[in-house]
Amino acid sequence: MASSTALICDTEAWKDLKGHVEDINKTHLRDLMSDANRCQSMMMEFDGLFLDYSRQRATIETMDKLLKLAKAAQLAEKISRMFSGDHINSTENRSVLHAALRAPKDAVIKADGKNVVPEVWNVLDKIKDFSEKIRSGSWVGATGKPLKDVVAVGIGGSFLGPLFVHTAIQTDPEALESAKGRQLRFLANIDPVDVARNINGLNPETTLVVVVSKTFTTAETMLNARTLREWITTALGASAVAKHMVAVSTNLALVEKFGIDPNNAFAFWDWVGGRYSVCSAVGVLPLSLQYGFSVVEKFLKGASSIDQHFQSTPFEKNIPVLLGLLSVWNVSFLGYPARAILPYSQALEKFAPHIQQVSMESNGKGVSIDGLPLPYETGEIDFGEPGTNGQHSFYQLIHQGRVIPCDFIGIVKSQQPVYLKGEVVSNHDELMSNFFAQPDALAYGKTPEQLQKENVSENLIPHKTFSGNRPSLSLLLPELTAYSVGQLLAIYEHRVAVQGFVWGINSFDQWGVELGKVLATQVRKQLHSSRTQGTALEGFNYSTTTLLKRYLETSSEPQI
Numbered sequence: 389m390a391s392s393t394a395l396i397c398d399t400e401a402w403k404d405l406k407g408h409v410e411d412i413n414k415t416h417l418r419d420l421m422s423d424a425n426r427c428q429s430m431m432m433e434f435d436g437l438f439l440d441y442s443r444q445r446a447t448i449e450t451m452d453k454l455l456k457l458a459k460a461a462q463l464a465e466k467i468s469r470m471f472s473g474d475h476i477n478s479t480e481n482r483s484v485l486h487a488a489l490r491a492p493k494d495a496v497i498k499a500d501g502k503n504v505v506p507e508v509w510n511v512l513d514k515i516k517d518f519s520e521k522i523r524s525g526s527w528v529g530a531t532g533k534p535l536k537d538v539v540a541v542g543i544g545g546s547f548l549g550p551l552f553v554h555t556a557i558q559t560d561p562e563a564l565e566s567a568k569g570r571q572l573r574f575l576a577n578i579d580p581v582d583v584a585r586n587i588n589g590l591n592p593e594t595t596l597v598v599v600v601s602k603t604f605t606t607a608e609t610m611l612n613a614r615t616l617r618e619w620i621t622t623a624l625g626a627s628a629v630a631k632h633m634v635a636v637s638t639n640l641a642l643v644e645k646f647g648i649d650p651n652n653a654f655a656f657w658d659w660v661g662g663r664y665s666v667c668s669a670v671g672v673l674p675l676s677l678q679y680g681f682s683v684v685e686k687f688l689k690g691a692s693s694i695d696q697h698f699q700s701t702p703f704e705k706n707i708p709v710l711l712g713l714l715s716v717w718n719v720s721f722l723g724y725p726a727r728a729i730l731p732y733s734q735a736l737e738k739f740a741p742h743i744q745q746v747s748m749e750s751n752g753k754g755v756s757i758d759g760l761p762l763p764y765e766t767g768e769i770d771f772g773e774p775g776t777n778g779q780h781s782f783y784q785l786i787h788q789g790r791v792i793p794c795d796f797i798g799i800v801k802s803q804q805p806v807y808l809k810g811e812v813v814s815n816h817d818e819l820m821s822n823f824f825a826q827p828d829a830l831a832y833g834k835t836p837e838q839l840q841k842e843n844v845s846e847n848l849i850p851h852k853t854f855s856g857n858r859p860s861l862s863l864l865l866p867e868l869t870a871y872s873v874g875q876l877l878a879i880y881e882h883r884v885a886v887q888g889f890v891w892g893i894n895s896f897d898q899w900g901v902e903l904g905k906v907l908a909t910q911v912r913k914q915l916h917s918s919r920t921q922g923t924a925l926e927g928f929n930y931s932t933t934t935l936l937k938r939y940l941e942t943s944s945e946p947q948i
């Protein structure tokens with residue numbers, strides 16, 4: 389781009405792709421898929437992962453044009469600025485260095501001129517030491533009992549990533565074995581029902597609470613932390629906090645003010661965005677308590693492998709770059725506003741919710757990084773469910789309704805294989821039959837002519853016709869281990885960054901979450917004064933006043 393304030397849509401590369409849409413609209417995936425050379429060029433392998441994007445509505449020419457768009461967007465420079473610790477999160481004046489969280493001990497990654505890797509490893513070593521003490525029972529609670537259960541209190545990025553990784557590895561044989569006799573739970577929502585569910589069946593005597601908050605000011609997390617502090621101190625006395633509560637934060641002063649011993653706090657840094665923090669103490673501490681540090685270290689290594697691939701592989705073979713460019717193609721050129729994340733793996737059931745934050749909080753922006761209003765949409769609506777459950781839910785719309793590019797994620801080797809004697813296939817093969825079938829159903833569809841040949845009655849033909857030409861990609865992982873979960877995470881993190889870099893936005897701030905928080909403060913104040921002094925409602929519009937009045941009049945909330 390000529391100047392830093394120019395928008396990507398003004399470049400020749402963007403305009404060229406706009407024109408190219410017409411060519412693509414003349415194609416059908418049925419025909420594109422019959423070109424073996426094209427398909428072969430759209431498959432690649434890295435470190436055990438296999439990517440097939442031949443079912444994208446793209447030709448070799450499209451890919452060529454997308455690579456030109458990457459050049460016009462100065463993608464290589466932007467990636468390099470990220471890894472060099474430049475303050476690419478300009479609205480918060482911060483570096484974006486989550487890759488440093490999983491870098492090998494001898495790597496050098498600088499923020500503001502200082503190598504951050506030794507600090508990262510100091511915290512990792514502290515987590516290793518602490519989690520071993522808890523797991524071995526050498527650290528005991530206030531009544532002398534070992535702490536076998538952990539409740540991690542946090543929300544958003546201080547919750548979704550750790551929950552995803554926990555859910556993904558909990559049935560992996562190695563992780564399962566190392567977690568025997570232990571429980572890890574996550575308290576995120578301020579809904580008191582979530583508190584009730586999370587402490588149900590737990591004994592404060594044997595529970596460790598980990599308060600996870602980058603800022604240590606998030607209203608929900610702090611109230612939930614105070615609620616669990618009350619649960620512990622009511623049962624065990626005020627001094628029990630020292631043994632039963634620890635924290636993860638960048639704000640160690642507030643951790644201390646809360647009453648948690650600073651020695652029991654695990655730091656991270658402002659160059660780690662909340663939604664990119666699962667590889668910091670945010671995820672590593674709770675996961676190490678549950679599975680042991682050596683399992684979690686494999687997760688970090690998997691992510692690091694993708695970091696190196698992303699940083700050094702030419703774009704035409706670079707998985708996050710290719711996926712990011714294809715997403716830009718689908719959103720900005722083909723006009724598909726959503727993306728379905730469809731892992732054929734129950735263990736990945738929390739992957740889509742995590743990626744929703746990573747992607748939508750990062751790329752749902754209305755202005756360029758320089759503050760210019762964007763004449764094009766950014767970000768996509770991410771959603772998903774594991775297969776085959778999703779097939780019995782929203783796939784109808786994907787097959788015959790709106791066009792939604794799909795990410796199919798499959799695993800070669802099941803974490804928990806089952807084969808029943810006499811069955812046609814193993815349970816995992818049954819699952820994977822669907823993984824292989826769905827992308828073709830979407831791509832090829834079914835024509836009225838085919839239905840006629842099958843003697844389908846005329847009145848049903850329109851209903852049974854599938855237009856096809858619906859794009860997807862398939863990612864095949866050899867197995868689902870801590871390592872491959874790390875790979876998967878980093879692929880999506882970097883893919884989202886690629887999209888943001890091309891769109892010319894700041895993918896690392898999140899000002900859009902602030903307004904609602906401010907308005908909730910006004911409501912909170914009003915609820916307090918109405919409940920304690922009977923103050924009349926003031927300063928709200930007709931609708932909110934009516935709703936609040938009804939809530940206050942009919943609510944059975946305990947009075948303060």
Ligand SMILES: O=P(O)(O)OC[C@H]1O[C@](O)(CO)[C@@H](O)[C@@H]1O
Binds near residue numbers: 609
């Ligand atoms: O870790 P914290 O500071 O409690 O923030 C939690 C979450 O709140 C947000 O700031 C906004 O929802 C997220 O970006 C962040 O992950």
